[in-house]
Amino acid sequence: MTPDRPEPSPASRLASARQEDAPFPTVPEHNFAVRRATLIALLVAAIVLPCIYVSIMAFNDLRAREADATDVTLRTVRVAEEHALKVFDMNEALDARVVDLVQDLDDHGIREAEGVIHEKLRVMGGGYPQVSAVSIFGSDGALLASSRYFPAPPASILNREDFTGIRDGRVLDHVSRVMIGQVAGEQVFNTGVARRDDNGTFEGVVSVALRPGYFSAFYRELLGGSDAPMTMSLLRSDGAILAHYPAQVSGSATVDPRSPFAAALAEGRRDGVVRTRSSTDGDNLILAFRRVGAYPVYVSCGYRTSAIWAEWYRHLSVLILSMFTPSIVLWCVIWLSLKRLGAEEEAWERWQAEASMRRSIESAYRQSRKMEALGNLVGSVAHDFNNLLMIVSANVQIVRRRGVPGLERELSAVERALKSGQSLTRQLLGVARKQPLHNETLAVERWLPSCRELLRASLGAKVSLVMDIGIDVWPMRVDVAELELALINIAVNARDAMPNGGRFTVRAANISFRHEDGFPLIGEFVQFSLEDTGVGMPPDVLARAFEPLFTTKPKGMGTGLGLPQVFAFCERSGGLAAIDSAIGAGTSVRLYLPRAAAAPEFERPREAPLEHTGTPHGLRILLVEDNDEVAAGTEALLQMMGHQVTWVFNADTALRLFDDAHAKQARTGEPLPFDLVISDIHMPGAMNGIDLAEAVQAFETKLPVILVTGYAEELDRARHVDVKVLSKPFDIALLEQILQAIQRDLAHAQPET
Template identity: 80%
Template sequence: MTQDRVDSPRASRLSHFSRDSAREQDDASFPVVPEQNFHVRRITLIALLVVAVVLPFAYVAAMAFTDLRSREADATDMTLRTVRVAEEHALKVFDMNEALNSRIVDLTEGLDDDGIRACEPTIHDKLRTMGGGYPQVAAVSIFGLEGALLASSRFYPVPVLSIGERADFVGIRDGNELEHVSKVMNGHVAGEQVFNMGVERKAADGSFAGVVSIALRPGYFDAFYRELLGGSNDTPMVMSLVRTDGAVLAHYPSGPRGPAELTPASPFAEAVAQGRRAGVVRMRSNLASGNLIVAFRHVGSYPVYVLCGYRTSAIWSAWYRHLSVLILSMFTPSIALWCVIWLSLRRLGAEEEAWERWQAEASMRRSVESAYRQSRKMEALGTLVGSVAHDFNNLLMILSANVQIVRRRGVGGVDRELSAMERALKSGQSLTRQLLGVARKQPLRTETLSLERWLPTCRELLRASLGAKVSLVIDSGVDTWPVRVDAAELELALINVAVNARDAMTNGGRFTVRASNVVFRHEDGFPLTGEFVQLSLEDTGAGMAPDVLARAFEPLFTTKSKGMGTGLGLPQVFAFCESSGGLAAIDSAIGAGTSVRLYLPRASAEPQSASPVEAGAQESDAPQGLRVLLVEDNQEVAAGTEALLQMMGHQVTCVFNADMALRLLDDARAKRADTGEPLPFDLVLSDIHMPGKLNGIDLAEAVLAFDTRLPVILVTGYAEELDRARHVNVRVLSKPFDIGLLEKLLEGIQHDLAPTDIDPATHPADS
């Protein structure tokens, strides 16, 4: 198998234009591009890339640093404001407790332990009245010289209870100011977790006589801190009420109740040791399980501090979220810009290498634009042709049917007139076929051909088209690949090119037909890629001028004298190649002849050998005529076809649209289901394009769905309808069809039907 490869310079010439005319149009359509300084462009792109990388990073770093400092400052400011409010609240509570303690001391002034026990009922009522109105107060108690409980707001009479060994009692007795506010403990009197605020009770001689203690609920402070921080458990802030030794009196968010202390070596402990009454420190809290920004304030003259902390983890979390948004919003376009610059650098090298091939690329672009314009012209022509083709084919069908009727009736003395009408019919059919082919609406009957065997069979046909003055050379090649095309359209294309070649060689010449295999690659610059068979049609005629060459494939364009050409020959060639999946190209120059090349794609299947036709094996059987349901909307076409079918010995029932035909068939099927009678038709012969809801293809699909076998033959003049009809798997005739071909199809259907399929009672005897 031989393969010819087409190089890029040669491929660039395979277009509708000659090289000279293409170059002229290049100059007219595309401005001259000045030379580029690739070195300067590369340096510029590198500098731009550096700036595009550095600036976003610098901006994000600066913004991130500023945002972090701003968030820390906001957190510090919030803790300072909050701790000031908490400090004022704690000061009011402790001052109120101090005043309450003073009132109780005044109440018991001059009474020793026995005296208090003697007045216990009165003292109990007063203690209950004084302490019961405050939610923070759990109990108010009076303890004696040895720590024994003398009176309480919670109990009467009081149980036997002593706090003589408790740290706050011992501390107050010994003058330790710190113990005036005790640690959190489980209060024996209050019956809940409390911390006590006590004062010394003195005897008449000024000696220590006992303690007055007010038990405060830590939960009261927890609730206040919760409201102060917004009432949410997931707040980033924490609040604490702490003694100067680090013992925690109240804390929010609250954890497990019990004695808790801050780390002795914490920055807060150092600040307390330095005597600082207020400030801000950073520390790790064992209560908050993390690092905090802590603002603290000393509560009046009491050994208590209020602390407000802001979790740095919350600051970092919010900062990370903002930073993520900043990075996403900043680096998404930046990455796109980096990619663009990087790709620009890569493309710059390729552009530098491809600079000298720019003209070839521009030429290819013009070729594509020209092909697009050609396709638009073909589309416009197809719209025009498609609108009249159906009616024109019907007119030809009317004329053809009536000519056949006259011939079959054996009318004498009109043979010459009938022959003239038949010649006119063939001319009309040929003209319609050319118009439909150019408009890409000609129904194609594709088959796999071996040009090696097929071309020699066209020799006589081409000789007749070329005339006696032109010699014919056919080189079908060796091991030429098969192609899948419409053989009739390929034959018509050869004839069209041959007729043009004959007219270009008025004094004689040589017409060469040569077939060869070619392979196009993408880098060849050809509009097609893959394996093709190149069919070269070359003449030695006068050639074409550039302006004529540019319009060679344009429909209805011709340089021949009026009445000598239609301008449809070369457009038919172009349309045929394109509809076959290939391309037609033409090269020509004045005095150098013309070369038309058809590129047809290689077929995947091998051509099939024609099987011998069995010669009339059933002729002696003489089958009976068929019952035909004719569906045709044109009354004259229907009348002519009906008359011909009747002359062939068939019964014909004619309806004028598919809707009526389907109702007729449905009624027959219903009757068959009730009575068992067979369908009254053996065949449906229908046009495709008809008025109504259904067309012929819809009717065929419905008929093929019947449980009874009923052959269908469709008739159309549109390629689109023909393609769909073939998918339905029915016999299809393209208008205008040969009456003899229809007769052969009917004979085949008669032979295919079994004798029992035809009801003798409903069929006439053969004539």
């Protein structure tokens, strides 16, 4: 097998296109070089070599000073980050000790033992100069105990952002903004954790108030006093400044949201260097920043560019004065010419890059429009195709229920064709990204072995199957049916690539990507590696492997939807699919699927349904369907099940029937003439099926509603309404089960005589 090479993302494809496209012929670079050489020759002829030396030295000096300033800020911010990490780790340990101290006590118990708790809190927090107070608050925000006062004064933080944030599980608010503390009585910012009982119920907050002045004093010593040309800050990930040196005018400030530094924080970068303007004194800075461990806190160190320029000007003045030359005027003219030439060259290159970028973006936009048009076309075709499948399915069921002899073989063939049609429709919708995903949390080590027989059937007898599941593979949140289809598609391709037999290997392992890795994905993923020992793909075929409707198989042997379905499924799940192959070296497909946030919940044994005596009477059903043939087949099936069916063409007509029924009910007291509504979603008229379902649910007499549709997007929307939803062509047995359950509910709802 060839080494793993992930498939480039759309963004990386655009970047490659920018480099490879040559929209316009470029001016040869030697034209700029000749003009520059001519100017330098004139400079030498005018005896300006000393001035050239000065300019080169000055330029290099400026860059060296900026590089040194950047290096100093990086080294300084690392020291500050280590210091802050130790402080916050200590605070976390202190919070944990306090939580353990009162773990088995409720608010009343803490108040009763306040004296003992106060003394322990005072001992815990008294040895740290940065700690102003350690406090315990109840679930209602009331102060229960404090290391600073005994007894605790009446105080409440119920409406404070850090209290509500910790209560609601927001990570950012575990570190508060700078404020005047109600307990500490001085300017502090708080770090806190939630107190919870054994059942996970929120019982309050343990808060440690930290002095910003402690950090400012440390930064003053680290920078060497007020004469240093640097600034340092401790701030939250939302830009709120917690501590700053030199001291700022206001007690609380934030980073300018339009600055490059704010943009870097918003992107979630852990470290970096940006050029920005100080929000405290307006000076330009070379700013290095680092995140403090896993806390929502950053430290930053800025080097004032005004100090760099001041030192550079002094050095340049010494150079110019020491290098006397009678040709200073001519040197200035030629230097300006060189500068203008550099600007022209930069402008030309920028224009070339922008032109190439525009072509790449236009190409990507055309591809996006093409996929959008394909999706709309597929959605419309799928709706009509699903209606046709529904008609065939309904009539097959009618024939089966009537017990026509001698047609079992033919009916089975039709049912197999129906299943193939459903599968083809699902593939088309998946490639067009119009098939909704039904995600669930999946335990890989339990699920993947159950697919062994499915994969063996797809691979055939000549290909051996090897499974290698890593240790403690993370759970995933995916659509299991789409994942199974993806594995089958890859297995079928592998089988066709190994006509004389071979080995197909399936591996599952954990993998993490960081921003600095340069991979299109960032975060934690489960990697499925599916490798075969087949003939491999040439480069031109490999480049189009994920292209919809592209296939190298003979006519009638492939649709060109297998690998595109794999790629579309992975992207829509938040992951990526990549393929690597070479002639004679086999093919390797990698699926990167995101890790689930929670462990899967295993199914509990279902309780046996209660048996009901008696035979429920047939339902009075209002069938709303605009397709005559679908309506006729569905109506016949429902009548064969023993139900009374009233068919109307659209939702507007159905609602008028209900209006008439309600008017009659108001006059005579008669109940509504229907027990159930079965409605299509997409119909002509002012209302669709979802609108009708919402109107029926608003009635005083609640009626059950079943919605059916052939549009996948409507199927996804309909799930937000409290109704049963079936996709065409639906399973008749499933519909019959639903109707039987509704019959039982209605039978129980009737008063006993």
